[in-house]
Amino acid sequence: MDDIKNKFDAIVVGAGHAGCEAALACARLKLKTLLLTINIDKIALMPCNPSIGGIGKSQLVAELDALGGQMARTAEQTLIQLKILNKSKGPAVQSLRAQIDKKAYEIEMKKILENTPNLIVRQGTASGILTENKKVIGVEIEGRQVFYGNAVIITTGTFLRGRIIIGDKEYKAGRMGEYPCMNLTKSLNNLGIKTDRYQTATPPRIDKRTIDFSKTIEQPGEFEPMSFSFWNDKFIHTNISSFLTYTNKKTHEVISKNIDKSPIRSGIINTHGPRHCPSIDRKVINFPEKPRHPIFIEPEGKNTNEIYLQGLTTSMPVEFQQLIINSVVGLEDARIIRPGYAVEYDYIYPSQLNLTLESKIIDNLFFAGQINGTSGYEEAAVQGFVAGVNASLKILGKSPLILTREESYIGVLIDDLITKEMNEPYRMYTSRAEYRLLLRSDNADLRLSKYGYDIGLLSKKQYAKVLNKEKEMKLLNKFLKQKTIFPTRQNNDILKTMNSSILEVPSTLYQILKRPEISISKLLNNFGGGSTIRDNDAYNQTEINIKYEGYILKQLEEIKKYSNLEKILIPQDFDYFKIKGLTFEATEKLNNIRPNTLGQASRIAGVSPADISIIIINIKSKAGKI
Amino acid sequence: MEDDTIAALATRAGEAAVNIIKISGNKSIEIADKIFVSKSLKKLAYIKTYNLLYGNIIDKNELIDEVLISVMKAPGSYTKENVVEINCHGGLAAVNKILDLIIKNGARLAEPGEFTKRAFLNGRIDLAQVEAIADIINAKTINSLKIAANNLKGNLSDEIKYIRKNLLEIIINIEASIDFIEEDLEVISYEEIMEKVKKIYDELVELIKNEEKGEIIKNGIKVTIVGKPNVGKSSLLNLIIKKEKAIVTPIPGTTRDAIEEILYLSGIPIIMTDTAGIRKSKNIIEKLGVKKSISELEKSDILIIVLDNSKKISEEDIEILKKAKEKKCIVCINKIDKKSKIDKAQVENYVKKNFIIEISVLKNLGINKLEEKIRDLTIGKDKFEFEEKIIINKRQKIAIEQAKESIDSAIKAIKEKLSEEFPALDLRNAYNFLGEVIGENTSEEILNGIFAKFCVGK
DSSP states (O other): OOOGGGEEEEEEEOOSHHHHHHHHHHHHTTOOEEEEESOGGGTTOOOSOSEEEOTTHHHHHHHHHHHTOSHHHHHHHHEEEEEEETTTSOTTTOEEEEEEOHHHHHHHHHHHHHTSTTEEEEEOOEEEEEEETTEEEEEEETTSOEEEEEEEEEOOTTOBTOEEEETTEEEEOSSTTSOOBOSHHHHHHHTTOOEEEEEEEEOOEEEGGGOOGGGSEEEOOOOSOBOSSTTSOOBOOOOOOEEEEEOOHHHHHHHHHTGGGSHHHHTSOOSBOOTTSOOHHHHHHHOTTOOOOEEEEEEOOTTOOEEEEETOOOOSOHHHHHHHHHTSTTOTTOOEEEOOEEEEEEEEOGGGBOTTSBBSSSBTEEEOGGGGTBOSHHHHHHHHHHHHHHHHHHHTTOOOOOOOTTTOHHHHHHHHHHHSOOSSOBOOOGGGOTTTTTSOGGGHHHHHHHHHHHHTOSOHHHHHHHHHHHHHHHHHHHHHHHOEEOOOHHHHHHHHHTTOOOOSSOEEHHHHHTSTTOOHHHHHHHHOTTOOOOOHHHHHHHHHHHHTHHHHHHHHHHHHHHHHHHHOBOOTTOOGGGOTTOOHHHHHHHHHHOOSBHHHHHTSTTOOHHHHHHHHHHHHHHTTOO | OOOSOEEEEOSOTTTOSSEEEEEESTTHHHHHHHHEEETTOOOGGGSOTTEEEEEEEEETTEEEEEEEEEEEOTTSSTTSSOEEEEEEOSOHHHHHHHHHHHHHTTOEEOOTTHHHHHHHHTTSSOHHHHHHHHHHHHOOSHHHHHHHHHHHHTHHHHHHHHHHHHHHHHHHHHHHHHHTGGGOOOOOOHHHHHHHHHHHHHHHHHHHHHHHHHHHHHHOEEEEEEESTTSSHHHHHHHHHHHTGGGOEEOTTOOSSSEEEEEEETTEEEEEEEOOOOOOOOOHHHHHHHHHHHHHHHHOSEEEEEEETTSOOOHHHHHHHHHHTTSEEEEEEEOTTSOOOOOHHHHHTTSOGGGEEEOBTTTTBSHHHHHHHHHHHHTTTOOOOTTSOOOOOHHHHHHHHHHHHHHHHHHHHHHTTOOTHHHHHHHHHHHHHHHHHHTOOOTTHHHHHHHHHSOOOO
16 A cells, blocks of 8 residues: 555645646646546536636636636636626726636646646545544545545535435435545544535526527627736637526516425525525525516537526426526527536535645645635635645745735635635625725736746746836836926827817826826827837736826725734634633634634624724733733 | 732822822732731731721831721722722822832832723723723813713714615625626616715714814813903902802812813803913013913913903003904903993904903803803804714724715715726725724625625526
8 A cells, every 4th residue: 555656745636626726736836746536537627607707706817827827828728708897897896707618628627737747637536534643644535545645635626425406306416427525524524624514506508509599689708809818918719609688577487486396495405505696596586576687698618509597597396497498588499408406515614724725723634615615616726726835835845825815816715714704605706805906807917926936836937027017117107207298289289189188287198197088008109209118018007007096005005004903913822712801702703713813803703893902902911012 | 810010109199188009910918018017917918808907108117108008809909900009198209119119029110001901901891991981081071971971872883883884785786786797786876876975974074073062072162261450350250150169170280370160051161261460561470470371362262351341441451352353252341330431342343242241240240141152152052962972082083084084085986987996995995984983893794785685696
């Protein structure tokens, strides 16, 4: 058993979006890495919607890309439509969404994994975690084979004791048609890791040939040159449309009449599912006054007739799924290829983890993705990356990568996960990021690529691109601040052609750019003589920084205001029960979550500013500072 | 619990006939026993809590002071530690000597507020009470305490909670339109949002206005009586005080030159200051007094200028009347029981006729009229309702003002048609500032609101 072939630096359990990023990060950092998966044909599968990105999520993907992760690059290679959401709004809340050819994505990701040095992919179902003195030493798989590793990263998605429900039928499965992982939970529980059950669901897929597209509204993507990854050049992407239709009174009648058949009503499902992904049954129950709900008809890929019905999630019995679908305009004759279903699975309370995603009680055991109570490919991928990087850094004896809320959505995600009490799968939104005006997709490279480069996951060439952009931004900013436009007749005539008001006094280009009607490209075309800046992104960044300067400063000030709290560390052995004056609720929650900083403590629901003051005084008086 | 024992003078140095030295901590009783010999030769360590011993403080057989010592054992004391209080009779020299002895025997000098800090750390009082204690120490008037008490009951909190609830409703709508763009939501329009935001702005302005009233109640209105010597200033003050005698409180620490009294006119605390008569003089001491009077006059909110009905207006009167232009002012023409020699038209050059009243301190005439005028100049026709939601605390005021500024910024952003995330930031800031007032943090409220209100999700 103690064969050298079975010894690794890092073992990743599960090859979904978290597992792939984790394994790639480890292997690229030169660690001998094993990636275990239950079915080698299902690597990087997208079991629900056929898209990557979206509001709040594309920010995560951009950050992952800026750090040296894989998702954005593979998505760019396999996408069939690219769309800007919130296009009419400001840059901070605009988001990209890529419709993906699912099969192509799986194939590409598998290819990358198989061709990454130091990485071995192996089929097998994990059955136990091996430890020694509260430190992980390996993984046992069904059939009792053992793999030894310095670090283990668990990314099991919905597979831990997975249970699928359609109507009154139940199956033991990780996803439809796939074996679940039945024994790992017990092993985790024995190590002291607490688990609970979550539930999620997916809509039925139908045959493209049975849809009457003429009755639906076409939803095309963008026709301009764009890139999904920072490291690719801009180009015009494949643009296969989605389509929009709506449920109607008839649909709602079918559902209401048969609501007793819905597993959420019959009691077959009584675990928490995500509120952001309610089934159509739940929508109809909770919002009876709404006359219709949108349904997006999305292709699952180029080489398939399978169509995804965004908005029609249900785990009703198949015959009722068929009735519901056929009640919708455009889908009257639609035929189901795969029924929708719900899946229930084990997750761990993420408050048992550190900000590195390492277990607080078992050394070198990391968790990422859906097992941490999140939902979404993007949320999973960034966690996989963070866990993979931190497992590697720990093995290499380097200091960990901890991203903060002030600098990234990834920081927001992880801090939320381990700090806030969650009772449903967690999905990212822009409203979760209090500094979202600073944390834009467009500046993720400027914010984070330094980390990617320092860790060793970005090449010198990639990082040089970012440094060059920074340099050009500085030069451009200086140029705009120095170049003064005088109120001559000629200049004022030019301003009039730009639909802007005339100058009364000499103004710098910087001041003129603050006018809402003036874009930087127009400004430089007319008054930009002398500028040598070529980088297009440098233009965009400079424009955003100048146009939204007031609000950007506001956010920077807020960060400063709270930075003191973020800097004060709370010892991990701090005894909250000994502090008098804390409310009972605060004491309980602080004791469970054990926040690292006062900032984190202040975000726990039920911990009031008064509680924070009491902790401050106690920390300081312990340190003899008061 | 803190390990060391602290000591300090608990009374203000030099002000009282009896001074109290307080010692708190594990060793307080032991230390006191080392320097104290009771008449009965009993040790403090053996008396019951809340009991007293009478005896002497002795240093190497030398008698320092004759004292009474009380013992309050943990946890039944203010700090929840063992507390010893030494009531000493001697002057400051003796107090200093005793403190010295205590420190030599193992205590250290307490820092300002350290007794309260220990009470807080040991769970005797909570933060709100710490704030309340600060308010009590600083409160000059009885009514400010009433307001503090009302606020603790929750008057202000209820109002802030109501405003926050409305604000959250708006934020939920805006955030839903950002994060759930494809969801076909019926979110409220920018126009409707504008209307609602403006209403919140007005409510905050109203709260801040109330705070100004709160300021008046907390700090009182400074009314200075000025005039030449012997026009009847002191008699006027005495008369007003006599009338309101039930609630007169002398303020300690007043100077010999200006005498301050607090009294209440229909619930408004008035700090009355009587000044040395203002006149030109060559006498150096008198000059100093006059200088003092003028500085008092500068500090006051309202001037009561007293003129003598029986005399012509002098150059000095004119000098004083000139001050009236800079201040809220009431002119009292006193001694109307005597024959009039004053030229009222001349006074009207400086003060509105409405605020010139005729009185006789001697015959108790016109005093009600004077009170009425003081009321007009302070709170106008309003009545003070002490059940009102009045902000009393500086911290709260600052937070509410910041909330107001944020709302103002949101209104600007909406007017300029900036996209939703910009006013959203301002509104969230306002929401957080208001949360600071009542000590609540935000966390998941916004998303929870969206999920409860809208049908969202794929």
